[in-house]
Amino acid sequence: MSSKLRVAVLGAQGRIGSEAVRAVEAAEDLDLVAALDRDDDLAALTGARADVAVDLTHPDAVLGNLTHLIGEGIHAVVGTTGWTPERLETVRGLLARSPGTGVLIAPNFSIGAVLTMEFARKAARFFESAEVVELHHPAKADAPSGTATRTAQLIAGARGDAGLGPQPDATSTALDGARGADVDGVPVHSVRLRGLLAHQEVLFGDVGETLTIRHDSLHHSSFMPGVLLGVRRVASAPGLTVGLENFLDLG
Ligand SMILES: NC(=O)C1=CN([C@@H]2O[C@H](COP(=O)(O)OP(=O)(O)OC[C@H]3O[C@@H](n4cnc5c(N)ncnc54)[C@H](OP(=O)(O)O)[C@@H]3O)[C@@H](O)[C@H]2O)C=CC1
Numbered sequence: 001m002s003s004k005l006r007v008a009v010l011g012a013q014g015r016i017g018s019e020a021v022r023a024v025e026a027a028e029d030l031d032l033v034a035a036l037d038r039d040d041d042l043a044a045l046t047g048a049r050a051d052v053a054v055d056l057t058h059p060d061a062v063l064g065n066l067t068h069l070i071g072e073g074i075h076a077v078v079g080t081t082g083w084t085p086e087r088l089e090t091v092r093g094l095l096a097r098s099p100g101t102g103v104l105i106a107p108n109f110s111i112g113a114v115l116t117m118e119f120a121r122k123a124a125r126f127f128e129s130a131e132v133v134e135l136h137h138p139a140k141a142d143a144p145s146g147t148a149t150r151t152a153q154l155i156a157g158a159r160g161d162a163g164l165g166p167q168p169d170a171t172s173t174a175l176d177g178a179r180g181a182d183v184d185g186v187p188v189h190s191v192r193l194r195g196l197l198a199h200q201e202v203l204f205g206d207v208g209e210t211l212t213i214r215h216d217s218l219h220h221s222s223f224m225p226g227v228l229l230g231v232r233r234v235a236s237a238p239g240l241t242v243g244l245e246n247f248l249d250l251g
Pocket residue numbers: 010011012013014015016017036037038039056057058059061078079080081082106107108109110146223
């Protein structure tokens with residue numbers, strides 16, 4: 001009998017899901033046992049004896065999918081975005097009833113984006129001002145991106161730990177949205193532009209200097225090493241893990 005890890009992909013016909021299907025098929029230690037999309041019955045996963053499912057669907061679908069996966073004890077690697085603290089708490093509640101099951105929620109699977117978040121977290125305490133600009137293809141459902149939201153949360157956490165107060169901003173009159181979305185006190189600006197894929201700039205400023213950290217995903221293949229790492233590691237991390245950095249030795 002094969003000792004390969006049995007992997008399913010949900011959202012298999014989507015932009016990143018179809019790339020994940022190809023990546024799993026090409027990996028010698030993995031067996032693609034199901035490739036499901038909208039309207040397919042998740043019961044097929046049990047029949048296929050999936051060990052791990054990769055969810056690359058839609059923010060409206062992912063929680064229902066996770067409820068099923070965790071109920072069946074199938075480990076999950078989730079790239080789908082749209083997470084709030086309340087939704088994460090729901091996942092923790094589901095996992096409490098299935099303690100051997102692992103779920104990785106990765107706002108971004110690309111190593112460059114994970115490093116951008118890590119560098120931003122480290123830089124945050126040294127600068128009075130911080131803003132995030134994310135730029136994506138116009139078919140994206142959610143704004144701000146999951147990556148930008150997470151980046152802003154990490155910056156806000158580091159600012160809080162360092163005792164930094166609110167950012168300087170004298171704006172007293174503005175059009176709706178002109179100063180972006182407020183994520184824990186960090187402004188996040190979303191651009192949707194034909195021709196783009198997934199890009200982010202983190203801007204820091206203090207007296208007399210600025211620091212810009214920029215990352216560009218130019219092809220969906222940029223996400224695949226992270227997807228495969230998550231698939232290989234998630235079963236050994238029961239409970240909820242948020243962020244691929246937890247599976248990387250970043251020092
Ligand atoms: N973490 C990361 O590194 C990355 C995350 N993402 C995220 O992944 C998600 C998908 O992105 P993308 O591929 O661009 O989107 P797409 O719309 O191209 O793909 C999503 C696919 O999932 C299908 N789908 C919708 N609902 C369900 C469901 N209930 N069950 C199974 N399949 C379903 C869609 O069908 P239909 O078209 O009929 O709606 C579509 O085929 C987004 O949340 C995006 O932000 C994307 C890239 C990288």
